[in-house]
Amino acid sequence: MRKELTSQEVKFNFNFKEGNFKGSVTKIPEIDSEYEKIARALSIDKEGYNLYLIDSFSKEKLKKLKDYIEEQYK
Numbered sequence: 001m002r003k004e005l006t007s008q009e010v011k012f013n014f015n016f017k018e019g020n021f022k023g024s025v026t027k028i029p030e031i032d033s034e035y036e037k038i039a040r041a042l043s044i045d046k047e048g049y050n051l052y053l054i055d056s057f058s059k060e061k062l063k064k065l066k067d068y069i070e071e072q073y074k
Helices: 029-042 059-072
Strands: none
Touching: 029 059
């Protein structure tokens, strides 16, 4: 049986241009506002400081978040 998704069920819509992957981190729409907080937290240079982000993660979300954090440390 085939089920067609409604627009409310679709969470991600990515458009990738071929060969344009390096050096660009695509933000995740659900946590766009959190990226600024993550960048600010990563700039804190105190011993024992931890950063926690609680969400229901998919492999794609984790990869994009990891890529974003790595980009911040470059």
